[in-house]
Amino acid sequence: MSWPCSLRSREADMGVRVQTADFDLATEYQRLRDESGQAGAIATFTGLVRDYGDLQDVRGLFLEHYPGMTETVINDLIQQAHKRWHIQQVQVIHRVGELLLGEQIVFVGVSSAHRTDAFAACQFIMDALKTSAPFWKKELTDAGEHWVEQRATDLIQAQQWDQDD
Amino acid sequence: MSQPIQVHVKLFARLREELGTGDLTLALPPGSTAADALDQLAAQGEPWQQLKGDRPVMLAINQAMAKPVNSLQDGDELALFPPVTGG
Numbered sequence: 470m471s472w473p474c475s476l477r478s479r480e481a482d483m484g485v486r487v488q489t490a491d492f493d494l495a496t497e498y499q500r501l502r503d504e505s506g507q508a509g510a511i512a513t514f515t516g517l518v519r520d521y522g523d524l525q526d527v528r529g530l531f532l533e534h535y536p537g538m539t540e541t542v543i544n545d546l547i548q549q550a551h552k553r554w555h556i557q558q559v560q561v562i563h564r565v566g567e568l569l570l571g572e573q574i575v576f577v578g579v580s581s582a583h584r585t586d587a588f589a590a591c592q593f594i595m596d597a598l599k600t601s602a603p604f605w606k607k608e609l610t611d612a613g614e615h616w617v618e619q620r621a622t623d624l625i626q627a628q629q630w631d632q633d634d
Numbered sequence: 635m636s637q638p639i640q641v642h643v644k645l646f647a648r649l650r651e652e653l654g655t656g657d658l659t660l661a662l663p664p665g666s667t668a669a670d671a672l673d674q675l676a677a678q679g680e681p682w683q684q685l686k687g688d689r690p691v692m693l694a695i696n697q698a699m700a701k702p703v704n705s706l707q708d709g710d711e712l713a714l715f716p717p718v719t720g721g
Contacts, residue, residue, distance in 0.1 A: 535713060
């Protein structure tokens, strides 16, 4: 059994993945469990593609990103989370390219000894990602396309974490 | 007069589509700021004038968020993009 080898390859995967392919929640959850040793809690968040209501008959989204900066920004958010809470492992996955309504778009998983730290770090990373990671959504319809505008509510949600310092 | 600096400009999302390019190289006087780069691009007329318009333009220098007052060095990557909408 090549356990040490497979363990190493999983460690290399933890952190940030930007990909066109879908992901499997059970696989990602198990990976966090395997990597986290004595964790008492794993909090995960999965975001799904929804209709933003800017256009009628939206069939899906196109997701563009800034390769390189995206990974740097999210890795920095993970480091900030490590400084603020007692957490163990973090996995962030964000999909890009064309996605249909209802498809999985983003995953954040955090392991910790305690649920409060896992919940808080998971929500912080998700809120901060929405307003600082360089991704852009375009709504796709049979009649045309439309770049989604940033929501003021997302900025307010992310700013709540500033006041805690 | 010293040699101009070369800055690699990257455009994303709505700006990339409306300006018709995702990459260009800009020659600027030494000591130029990101605001100077925006001024020079906007001076090309429509559709580039929108870079100085009402809609917010975010800046990143070498893949880190930046402000218009930040200065540029030769070889820097300056990215211009609309407010982000991921997640």
